Structures are given as C-alpha cells and as structure tokens.
Amino acid sequence: MPWREDVVARVASLHLRARQVVAGLGVGLRRSVRVGQAVEFADYKPYTPGDSLRDLDWRVLGRRDRLVVRRYRAETEMRATLVLDASADLGSTGEKWESSVAIVATIAYLLFLENEPIGLHVAAGSGGVVLRPRRGRAQLARIFAALAALRPAGRADLATTLAAVGTRAHDRSLLVLVGDFMEPTAHWVGALDALARRRVDLRAIHVFDRREFELDFAQPLKLYSLEGGADETLDPAAMRESVREEAARFVAEVRDGVRARRGVHHLVEARADLVPVIGEFLRGREGRFG
Amino acid sequence: MSLALLAPLALATGVVLLGPVLAHLVRRAPTERVPYGAMLLLERLRIRLERRRRLHDRLILLLRLLGLLGLVLAAARPELRLPETRTTIGGSGRVVIVLDTSLSMDQRVEGEPAFARAQREAVSVSRGLGEGVQLAAITAGAPAETLAGFTTDHALVATLLEATRQGSGGTDLDGALALARGLLQGQPGEVVVIGDGSGPGRLATATHGIERLVATGSALLPRTFAPALAANLVVTEARYGDGLEGGTVSVTVRNFGPAGEVPATVRLPDGAQMTVFVEAPGATGEGPAEVSVSVTVPRQAEGGVASVSLADPALPLDDTRYFHLPRVGKSRVLVVDGDPGSTPTKSEVYFLERALAPFAGNGAGIDVVAPGGVSRLVEGKWQVAVLANVGDPSPIAPVLVDFVRGGGALVLAVGDNVSAEVWNPVLGGLLPSRLGRVRDLVALDAGEGVPLALPGADLELFEPFVGAGREGFGRVRSRRVYSLEPYVESSDVRTLLRYDTGVPALVEHRIGRGRVYLWTSSADLGWTNFPLQAIYAPTWQRLVSWLGAELGSSGARVSGTVGEPVEVSVPIGVEVDVTGPDGGRVEVTRAAGVVRFLPSVPGAYVVGRDGEPRLADVAVNTPLAESDVRPDEPLAEVTARIDPDRARRKLALDLAACLFAATALVAAQGLAARQPAEEAA
Structure with a gap:
C-alpha cells in the first residue's frame, strides 16, 4: 500500500477509537457459548444412557451414589470474518460510514486481543478488499489500513458478497456483517442460508441514520441516491410518517431474515455511542428501531 | 330513448372543463437536491402507494369533471325522451276494444285458452271506463266484425263481449283497424288490441292500417295473452296416394315447439280409423320442424272426406285436418264381349279376366255379358264398362250414354267386328272422334308392329309406371288400328297414348263426370301383341283402379x-x-x-x-297461418316505429337538480381531496 499521510492518520485514529471503546467496555475476554469436550469444567448433568463413561464423575458416585456426567467449556479457535458494506449510500451521511468503520475496527481489535484469526471482506467501496482470516498484529494493521483507505462508492451486491464469503467460511466461525442493508431483502437474505447450514455465528450490525429513516428535512426537496437513479421529489412533512412506517417494516424484514438463519440482528443508530453498542454486541442483544 | 338540448350553445361552457385538467397536470417542482441513502424505502413506499394514489387522483379528477358537467348540463337544459307507457284508456273520450277471436287464441295460457283471458280483460276494460266515455267493440277474427258501435252503455258492450265465442279462422287485424277507423271517423281515441301476438309477419299486413290510425292521433294499446313458450303441432298436408299395391295417406306434421311424440289418427269416411305415432323433431331458431309419415289405408274404402287428428293439447282447434279420399278398391268392371273367340287366346275376355283376376280378388269384380245381356247398367254397381269388339252397339248405346253421363267410365276396344259406319252414328256422342278407317301400320302377317311411344310423365293415369315399368309400353306393338277423324286436343279430349308414328292409341273423352277411353286397336291378339306384354295386366289394373278412384266419389x-x-x-x-x-x-x-x-x-x-x-x-x-304460434313483433314496437314522437314522453332535466348534483359532486371531490396528503404528493 502506498504511503498516504491521511490514511496513516486515519489508521491511528481508528486504533485509538477501538482501544477507547474496548477500554470503556472493561472486558477483553470472549467465552464460547458452545459446550463440549475441553479442559475447563462447566457443570454437571444427570447421566443418561449413551453418555460416555469417561465423563462420569466417579467421586460424586462414590460420595452421593448418583450418576452424573461432567461437562466442559470449550475453548476453541474462532475464525472471524468481518464483512463491511461500503456502497455509496453509506456515505450519504458521514455518520453512517464513520460509525460502520469504527464498529468493524473495534470488533477487529477485540478479536485481536483474543488472538483470534480475523478476516475482512468489503462489498463495493473505493477498492475491493478481501483479507483472509489471520492472527496477529500485522493482520490487525492490515485491516486498519484497509479500513482507513476505504471510501464508500458503487453499489453493494450483498447476495454476491455473501455467497463468496459463505463458500470460504469455516464451520462454526464468526461472521460479522456491517452495513445499512439497503437492498431489497428478497435479493440477499437467501444467501445467508449457506452460512446457517455451516452453523456460522452470524451477527448482522444494521447501521442506520435516524435522519434518513424519519425524513428529517425541512421543506420539499429532491432526494437522490449516490448509487444513481432518478431523483425523487417529495414533501418531507407529508411523507414523514409513511417513510417511518416503511423503515420499520424494512428493519423488521431484515431482522426476521437474519433470525430465520439463526443469526443475531443488531440495529445501530449512526450517531450512537459505540461503547454500549459493542457491549450489546458482545452480549448478543438486539437493538430496536422505532 | 333520445336526448335533446334546449340550449345547445351552453355546451360551449364546457371549455371550463379544461381548467381542472390543467391544474391537475401542472405541479411546482422544488429545486434543492439532497443525497439520500435510504432511497430503497421510498421505492418500496412508492410501489405500495402507486395504485391507491393513482385511483385516488383519478377519482378526484372524475368528481371535479362530473361537477362541472352538471353545471354545463344545468345551463344546456337537456331533455330526455323515454318510451311512452302510460296512456290512459278513455282519456280521449273514445275507446275501441279489438278482441282477437282467431284460432290461435285457443293457445293455452296457464291452463286455460288465451281467448278466455282476453275476453275477461276486454270485459274488465269495458267495465272500468269512466262515465261518458264512448265505447265500441270489434272482433278481429277473419272477417273482422263490429260487435258494438260507440255507446256509453259500457255494460251492454261488456255483455256482448262476454257472449262472443272464439272462431276457427284467421286473424283480420287490418280489417279490425279499418273498422275502428270508421268508428272513430278521424277523431283520436284509444284502440285496445287484445290478442295473443303470435304469428310472425302477421302485423306486417296491418302496418298500413296502424299508420292511418296513428295519423289521426289515436293510440294503440296492446294487451297480449300468450304462453311463455310457443308450442304447437299441426298437420299441414294430408294426401291420399294410390299405387298398384294399394293406397297410403301421406301426413306432414309441422312442429312449432319442442320435440315430442304424438299420436295421429286417420279417420276414413266409412268410419275406419288408423293410428300412428308421429315423432316430431323440435323447432329450431331457424323455424319449425317438419316430419312426414305414411298411413296405409285398407284396400277397400269409401271415397269422401277423411281426416287426420293429432292429440296435441297446445292448440286443440287446429289438431284435425280434412282431406279428400277417393274410393279405394271397390270398382266393378262389366265386360261386354262382342267376339267370343273359338280359342281362349282369340278372346278379348280371356285376357281381361286374367289381367283383372288378382285385382278382382281385392274387392273389385268383373262381370262378362254378351251385348244382348246389357239391358241397363245398374247405378253404382259398375264403375267401369269395357266394350270389346262389339259389332253393333246400337241396342245398348242409350244405356252406355246414360252410364257415362252418370259418371261411369267406358272403355272401347275395336276389332274385326267393328265398323265405323255402325259405330259413328250410334256412339258418336261418346267417341272422342269419329272412327275413320282400319289402318294397317304394317302388314298384318308381319312379325312385329309399330311400338307405342312411352306415355307422358305428366299423366296421372301412368304415374305408378316408372323406370322399366314405363319402358314396358315400348314393347307393345300393333299392326292394325282404327284411324280417327282429325280432332283437337282439349280439356275434354286428350290423347293418352300414341304409337311411334304418331297414330293415336288411347284417347280420352270427358263427358261431364264420366269418361270414355278409346283403344284404337284390338283387346286380343288379333291386331296387337299388347295382351302378351308384361305391362298388360298392370295397365288394366291401374286403369280400373284409377277410374274407380276418380269417379268413385259421386261428387x-x-x-x-x-x-x-x-x-x-x-x-x-x-x-x-x-x-x-x-x-x-x-x-x-x-x-x-x-x-x-x-x-x-x-x-x-x-x-x-x-x-x-x-x-x-x-x-x-x-x-x-293461425297454427304458427311463434311470437310476432310486439304491436307496441310497431306503433313506436311508425310514430316515434307520439310514442315517447319528454323529460327535461331540472335546473335545480343539475345544480344540486353539481354542488354535491364538488363537495364530494373536496372530501376526497382531504385524504392523507402524502398519497396525493
């Protein structure tokens, strides 16, 4: 990558912001929710025929005359792929884009701290970026550099992007999808099926600008898309309620589509503080619009 | 229905309709452009609202246009013309009731004759008129008759109408309207026509009468009583046709209704009756269906008027058709043998007896006598007499003349015994032409003579002979004949058969109801080979049968x-x-x-x-025509076509109503425009 001062400065900025968010969280460890064979004890469960006798707790049997099986918390490698929608519409308001990039950077930093392999896949944008999951500081630097150099541009084709990611994703890996998802849901939600079949831990971080969803404009105007297409002339006051309702319907469609594939849908307002956002992300809680 | 405008120029104000159209099309467009990252939402919203918004806009436009149209109409004051349906009977002070008494009124309407209902209606109209109204009544069964002239005694007219009986004849509506015109004497009045309205084209004959009546300002008010579904079976033709093997009656049945099977009974003058079942196909949209059946009659039957009856309940009065039946198979033949031969083959009677023997067994009879044995021909005993080679008929000539004048048939056959000098003076009145001389067509000892020319196809006598049978006459050859003095063909004298050379062979002479047939050759083998031909016996049988049928009925x-x-x-x-x-x-x-x-x-x-x-x-x-019960064009429509102005009433649209409607429409569009503004944006 050629030396560019603004990119370096942005990398530094991203790094700093990610660290601040993580610091604000007060946590740095990730625990897998999966239960299976590993070294760290989790809990007991009553013995049922079919359980391996190797897991039988002989001590409990000796003391209490009960058959129980020990269960362990798995501590396994989690390969993570971060997918960022960099289509031109993300740049319609600066907050949407900045927020999306910061979320991706923060999650990358968190995973780096856990020493997990991290990959990055950018849909559309000023330059195509595909970084396969790797560990280490150098990978984090590559991700930060790519994010810093990226500008929203073009049309994102989520269906194609997800299909490409899905073919490479490992079973039970983590996939974080960040963007505004401004494509007809029927076009791309089906592409999540391949991820669901591989039991990928799907996190869809849906970034929106409340000003756009509530049509927060003062007077009649012409709206246009940075991705092209005809202008739309409208009276914001007259259309506001309808657009708000339509936005709610759209968010619900996206959420239902993700949930149907055993994913988690996080709705993030572009101007929101990222600390609670990432906190919710780590706890697997969904946000809500409207 | 038609529309006229009392102020057509006011339609020019319709240009104001352009106003809302232009206002609808012209919109102010903002100039500020703002990038928007959620265009997908607008796209989804636009698709969702597209149909509703389009309908809403059009509804408002329509309401505005209708409102303005109401204003324009209020200014133009249109006048609507509707068919007149409410002429008051008796309004003019003169009412003529025309009651159809024709045969078709015997159709059954809800179980009773249409005439009964029409009669009740006529009586009801009579009794329902106000005092002082002049009332007259006419029957429209052919020929139309005036039942009662104008009178204010409505009860009297009603009584006369009640006493009227239905006829079996046709409809004379034109005559009835002519009588009505005569009664009205150019004054307007209401002519109430009470009938069944059936019979396609029947009204067409009365169109001129309707025109003349309407021209005087009178109104025709039809009252129609007809079954919902036209149905009727009728015998359109019944004809006796005889043949060598006996006779049949051909019956043609026409069906104006649905298909069905109906018994048809043929009743002969002597009381015998035969029943067959007629399977009649149903009428189609193109017209009634026809079917023909044949009924074999007995080999012996009296002549007279026979009938065919159908058991059809639809129109009982036309169920029976009468036709003429000739006497069948009851002829007796008297042969006067003037030349008993020395051998059977030299005897005319020998061949005649054998030719008629099978026929005689079927009821006919043959009697043979010598010339001296004929003192008188008993009236009615013989229908046909054959004079075979009688040399001197003078003793029996008066008897023969009376016989023929009384309607008998006399067949004269010549031969060696016959002499023109004797026959001409004695039988001159009976002969189709006086006898000439004996003429040898060929040498008498020659093997064959001159053949007969085939008989004309138009001769009823030879109708049964077709094909090879007819060609059989060509094998009849004669060597000698009696020539006849020149005669003129007429309705009384006809040449039925000729030889190839043109010489007459069989000539008919009609005398009153009687007939005389002259065979110019011999009845035996002397001059001709006729007795040996296959055609000989059938020809004699046909001749006797036909003559019996023709002459059998006395009238x-x-x-x-x-x-x-x-x-x-x-x-x-x-x-x-x-x-x-x-x-x-x-x-x-x-x-x-x-x-x-x-x-x-x-x-x-x-x-x-x-x-x-x-x-x-x-x-x-x-x-x-009365049996055709298909519905005719309604009288009201014919009257309306003849005088459309009189048959319609005018209805001018009220100015206040138009204004009210316009105001209501404007208000409605205002309410519609208050729909959520975003749908109109």
Whole structure:
C-alpha cells in the first residue's frame, strides 16, 4: 500500500477509537457459548444412557451414589470474518460510514486481543478488499489500513458478497456483517442460508441514520441516491410518517431474515455511542428501531 | 330513448372543463437536491402507494369533471325522451276494444285458452271506463266484425263481449283497424288490441292500417295473452296416394315447439280409423320442424272426406285436418264381349279376366255379358264398362250414354267386328272422334308392329309406371288400328297414348263426370301383341283402379278454409243445399251455376240435394297461418316505429337538480381531496 499521510492518520485514529471503546467496555475476554469436550469444567448433568463413561464423575458416585456426567467449556479457535458494506449510500451521511468503520475496527481489535484469526471482506467501496482470516498484529494493521483507505462508492451486491464469503467460511466461525442493508431483502437474505447450514455465528450490525429513516428535512426537496437513479421529489412533512412506517417494516424484514438463519440482528443508530453498542454486541442483544 | 338540448350553445361552457385538467397536470417542482441513502424505502413506499394514489387522483379528477358537467348540463337544459307507457284508456273520450277471436287464441295460457283471458280483460276494460266515455267493440277474427258501435252503455258492450265465442279462422287485424277507423271517423281515441301476438309477419299486413290510425292521433294499446313458450303441432298436408299395391295417406306434421311424440289418427269416411305415432323433431331458431309419415289405408274404402287428428293439447282447434279420399278398391268392371273367340287366346275376355283376376280378388269384380245381356247398367254397381269388339252397339248405346253421363267410365276396344259406319252414328256422342278407317301400320302377317311411344310423365293415369315399368309400353306393338277423324286436343279430349308414328292409341273423352277411353286397336291378339306384354295386366289394373278412384266419389272435390268463401259449381237451374259437419244446413248464396258459402268451422261439407247423389264434397280446414304460434313483433314496437314522437314522453332535466348534483359532486371531490396528503404528493 502506498504511503498516504491521511490514511496513516486515519489508521491511528481508528486504533485509538477501538482501544477507547474496548477500554470503556472493561472486558477483553470472549467465552464460547458452545459446550463440549475441553479442559475447563462447566457443570454437571444427570447421566443418561449413551453418555460416555469417561465423563462420569466417579467421586460424586462414590460420595452421593448418583450418576452424573461432567461437562466442559470449550475453548476453541474462532475464525472471524468481518464483512463491511461500503456502497455509496453509506456515505450519504458521514455518520453512517464513520460509525460502520469504527464498529468493524473495534470488533477487529477485540478479536485481536483474543488472538483470534480475523478476516475482512468489503462489498463495493473505493477498492475491493478481501483479507483472509489471520492472527496477529500485522493482520490487525492490515485491516486498519484497509479500513482507513476505504471510501464508500458503487453499489453493494450483498447476495454476491455473501455467497463468496459463505463458500470460504469455516464451520462454526464468526461472521460479522456491517452495513445499512439497503437492498431489497428478497435479493440477499437467501444467501445467508449457506452460512446457517455451516452453523456460522452470524451477527448482522444494521447501521442506520435516524435522519434518513424519519425524513428529517425541512421543506420539499429532491432526494437522490449516490448509487444513481432518478431523483425523487417529495414533501418531507407529508411523507414523514409513511417513510417511518416503511423503515420499520424494512428493519423488521431484515431482522426476521437474519433470525430465520439463526443469526443475531443488531440495529445501530449512526450517531450512537459505540461503547454500549459493542457491549450489546458482545452480549448478543438486539437493538430496536422505532 | 333520445336526448335533446334546449340550449345547445351552453355546451360551449364546457371549455371550463379544461381548467381542472390543467391544474391537475401542472405541479411546482422544488429545486434543492439532497443525497439520500435510504432511497430503497421510498421505492418500496412508492410501489405500495402507486395504485391507491393513482385511483385516488383519478377519482378526484372524475368528481371535479362530473361537477362541472352538471353545471354545463344545468345551463344546456337537456331533455330526455323515454318510451311512452302510460296512456290512459278513455282519456280521449273514445275507446275501441279489438278482441282477437282467431284460432290461435285457443293457445293455452296457464291452463286455460288465451281467448278466455282476453275476453275477461276486454270485459274488465269495458267495465272500468269512466262515465261518458264512448265505447265500441270489434272482433278481429277473419272477417273482422263490429260487435258494438260507440255507446256509453259500457255494460251492454261488456255483455256482448262476454257472449262472443272464439272462431276457427284467421286473424283480420287490418280489417279490425279499418273498422275502428270508421268508428272513430278521424277523431283520436284509444284502440285496445287484445290478442295473443303470435304469428310472425302477421302485423306486417296491418302496418298500413296502424299508420292511418296513428295519423289521426289515436293510440294503440296492446294487451297480449300468450304462453311463455310457443308450442304447437299441426298437420299441414294430408294426401291420399294410390299405387298398384294399394293406397297410403301421406301426413306432414309441422312442429312449432319442442320435440315430442304424438299420436295421429286417420279417420276414413266409412268410419275406419288408423293410428300412428308421429315423432316430431323440435323447432329450431331457424323455424319449425317438419316430419312426414305414411298411413296405409285398407284396400277397400269409401271415397269422401277423411281426416287426420293429432292429440296435441297446445292448440286443440287446429289438431284435425280434412282431406279428400277417393274410393279405394271397390270398382266393378262389366265386360261386354262382342267376339267370343273359338280359342281362349282369340278372346278379348280371356285376357281381361286374367289381367283383372288378382285385382278382382281385392274387392273389385268383373262381370262378362254378351251385348244382348246389357239391358241397363245398374247405378253404382259398375264403375267401369269395357266394350270389346262389339259389332253393333246400337241396342245398348242409350244405356252406355246414360252410364257415362252418370259418371261411369267406358272403355272401347275395336276389332274385326267393328265398323265405323255402325259405330259413328250410334256412339258418336261418346267417341272422342269419329272412327275413320282400319289402318294397317304394317302388314298384318308381319312379325312385329309399330311400338307405342312411352306415355307422358305428366299423366296421372301412368304415374305408378316408372323406370322399366314405363319402358314396358315400348314393347307393345300393333299392326292394325282404327284411324280417327282429325280432332283437337282439349280439356275434354286428350290423347293418352300414341304409337311411334304418331297414330293415336288411347284417347280420352270427358263427358261431364264420366269418361270414355278409346283403344284404337284390338283387346286380343288379333291386331296387337299388347295382351302378351308384361305391362298388360298392370295397365288394366291401374286403369280400373284409377277410374274407380276418380269417379268413385259421386261428387266433385273442393277444398276450403275457415273464414274464406267457398265456391262450388253446380248445374244451372239446380237448387242445392250445403250441409255442414254437424249435419245442419249452411247459409249459402246462389248465383248462376255457382253456390257460395262461408264455412265457420273445419270439417266435411256436402253440396247436393236430399236423396240425390252429392254434387261436391268440401274439405274445410283451419288456416295454416293461425297454427304458427311463434311470437310476432310486439304491436307496441310497431306503433313506436311508425310514430316515434307520439310514442315517447319528454323529460327535461331540472335546473335545480343539475345544480344540486353539481354542488354535491364538488363537495364530494373536496372530501376526497382531504385524504392523507402524502398519497396525493
């Protein structure tokens, strides 16, 4: 990558912001929710025929005359792929884009701290970026550099992007999808099926600008898309309620589509503080619009 | 229905309709452009609202246009013209009731004759008129008659209408309207026509009468009583046809309704009756269906008027059709043998007996006598007499003349015994032409003679002979014949057969109701080979059968129709009576050589004098047009077509109503425009 001062400065900025968010969280460890064979004890469960006798707790049997099986918390490698929608519409308001990039950077930093392999896949944008999951500081630097150099541009084709990611994703890996998802849901939600079949831990971080969803404009105007297409002339006051309702319907469609594939849908307002956002992300809680 | 404008120029104000159209099309467009990252939402919203918004916009536009149209109409004051349906009976002070009494009124409407209902309606109209209204009544059964002239005594007219009976004749609506015009004498009035409205094209004959009536300002008010579904079976033709093997009656049935099977009974004059079932196909949209059946009649039957009856409940009065039946198979033949041969083959009688033997077994008879044995020909015993080679017929000539004049048939065959000098003076009145001389067509000892030319196809006598049978006449050859003095072909004298050379072979002479047939050759093998030909026996059988049928019924055969005058020729100076089907005397008018009467019912009428042979049998039938019960064009439509202005009433749109409607429409569009503003954006 050629030396560019603004990119370096942005990398530094991203790094700093990610660290601040993580610091604000007060946590740095990730625990897998999966239960299976590993070294760290989790809990007991009553013995049922079919359980391996190797897991039988002989001590409990000796003391209490009960058959129980020990269960362990798995501590396994989690390969993570971060997918960022960099289509031109993300740049319609600066907050949407900045927020999306910061979320991706923060999650990358968190995973780096856990020493997990991290990959990055950018849909559309000023330059195509595909970084396969790797560990280490150098990978984090590559991700930060790519994010810093990226500008929203073009049309994102989520269906194609997800299909490409899905073919490479490992079973039970983590996939974080960040963007505004401004494509007809029927076009791309089906592409999540391949991820669901591989039991990928799907996190869809849906970034929106409340000003756009509530049509927060003062007077009649012409709206246009940075991705092209005809202008739309409208009276914001007259259309506001309808657009708000339509936005709610759209968010619900996206959420239902993700949930149907055993994913988690996080709705993030572009101007929101990222600390609670990432906190919710780590706890697997969904946000809500409207 | 038509529309007229009282102020057509006011339509020019319609240009204001352009106002809302232009306002609808012109919109102010903002200039500020802002990038928007959620265009997908607008796209989804636009698709969702597209249909509703489009409908809403059009609804508002429509309401605005209708509102303005209401204003324009209020200014233009349109006038709507609707068909007139509410003419008051008696409004003009003169009412004529025309009651259809024709045969078709016998159709059943909800179980009773249409005439009964029409009669009740006529009585009801009569009794329902206000005091002082002049009322008259006319029957429209052919011929139309005035039942009552104008009177204010409505009860009297009602009583006369109640006493009216239905006829079996046709409809005379034109005559009835002419009578109505005569009663009204150019004054307007209401003519109430009460009928069944059936019979396609029947009204067309009365169009001129309707025009003339309407021209006087009168109104025609139809009252129609007809079954919902037209149905009727009628015998359109019944005809006896005989043949060598016996006779049949061909019956043609026409069906105006749905398909069905109906029994048809043929009743002969002697009381015999035969029943067959007629499977009649249903009428189609193109017209009624027809089917023909044949009924074999007995080998012996009296001549006279026979009938065919259908068991059809739809229109009972037309179920029976009468037709003439000739005497069948009851002829007796008298052969006067003038030359008993020395051997059977030299005897004319030998061949004649054998030719007629099978025929005689079927009821006919043959009697053979010598010339001296014929003192008198018993009336009615023989229908045909054959004079075979009788040399001197003078002793029996008066008997023969009386026989022929009485309607008998005389067949004359010549031979060696016959002499022109003897026959011409004695039988000159009977002969079609005086005998000339004996003429040898070829040498008498030659093997073959001159053949007969084939008989004309138009001769009824030879009708049964077709194909090879007809060609059989060509094998008849004669060597010698009697020539005839020149004669002129006429309705009384006809040459039925000729030889190839043109020489007459068989000549007919009609004398009154009698016939004389002259065979110019011999009846045995002397001059001809005719007795040896296969055609010989059938020819004699046909001749005797045909003559028996033609002459068997003692009177002439006349056909007539109910309601139409029937004329019968009678001998001048002879007073005759006409007896109706019920045996009663029928009123007649007499002129020189003609008697006329007007049959009122169908059936067999007899013209003659008591105790004497009948002069004519008259088969009277109902008019076939009345049997066509398909609905005609409604009278109201015909009247409306003739005088559309009078038949319509005008309805001008009210100014206040138009204004009110316009205001309401404007208000409605205002309410519609208050829909959520985003849908209109």
